Amino acid sequence: MTSRRTFLACGLAASLPLPAFAQDPGVGAGGRAGSGTAERFPLWPKTPPGAQQTTVTDAWVKRSPTGGPDDIAWPHVATPMLTVLKPARPNGAAVLICPGGGYVRVAVGRNPGAISQWFADRGVTAFELLYRLPHDGWAAGPDVALQDAQRAMRVIRAGAGTRWTVDPARVAITGFSAGGHVAAKLAARSTLAVYDPQDAADRLSATPTVAGLFYPVITMFDEGVHAQSRRELLGANAASPDFQRRYSAQVDLPADMPPTFIACNADDPVVLFKNSLLMIEALHAAKVPASLMVFEKGGHGPPAKRRDGTIVPWQQMFADWAGDHGWPA
DSSP: OOOOOOGGGHHHHHTSOOOOOOOOTTOSTTEEETTEEEEEEESSSSSOTTGGGOOOOOEEEESOTTSOTTOEEEEEOSSOEEEEEEOSSOOEEEEEEEOOSBTTBBOOOSSOOHHHHHHHHTTOEEEEEEOOOGGGOOTTGGGHHHHHHHHHHHHHHHTBTTTBOEEEEEEEEEEETHHHHHHHHHHHSTTSOOSOOOSGGGGSOOOOSOEEEESOOOOOSSTTOOHHHHHHHHGGGTTOHHHHHHTOTTSSOOTTOOOEEEEEETTOSSSOTHHHHHHHHHHHHTTOOEEEEEESSOSSSSOOOOTTSOOOOHHHHHHHHHHTTTOOO
């Protein structure tokens, strides 16, 4: 796990190149989002690994006919992207956010969302990841999203202290639904070599300081499985016991896995909360610091409001817990 360092660690990061920035409608370099400044840029310096194996092109759809112009999802991703929301008063912490979509699509807009804004309002630099999907024929197959997550962590650290006011020792990862699976695999397999280094940034650690998994997809085994995620992730190997084991996020956790916070709802009809139970049991067995919050209601999403209409402060619960493990302070 990345040791707790100060900005002295930025000496290496400051010297490393980043991908060129690309303008995007509504955000782009110098764009504004809420109380912070937003940018959106490609994750890889050239084409992503394995691009020669696929003819995929970027495609997005509206998530709802009545949704806003940026309420979109990406069923095909040719150019994985990071959207960063830089807070007005950064505190040095950063978070990589992995959205969900059942590995069928990635439910993220071009502009920073409400979760990023919540973090930025508290001084945390927030990065949203648009990751690639296995069904688009990438050479890495089920590891393609892990490639993007590892690269994203390294890119964040490469820009620490120069492009962003970020301490490379204080970078968290969070994931939601299938994005929780991406985040869990990154936390457990940050040192696994799933792509050849592309540039100097890939010499940096991909290990997050802490991980937050929210109503996450975890298992690929039958008990508790989200069948759609398994089908999309594993494809023709969905029924293979070997593949199910390899891509179940609760299997073979390393003892140095980052401290991990899990939150879910007992009434989730989409991703059964059995997934979260399997993960907390595995973390406990590996002696990894971890906490689990199971809320009574909320379905597949944040916990439901209380009876008096107040919102359950689930993000604050994560931040408070993470504070005991070196993040965000």
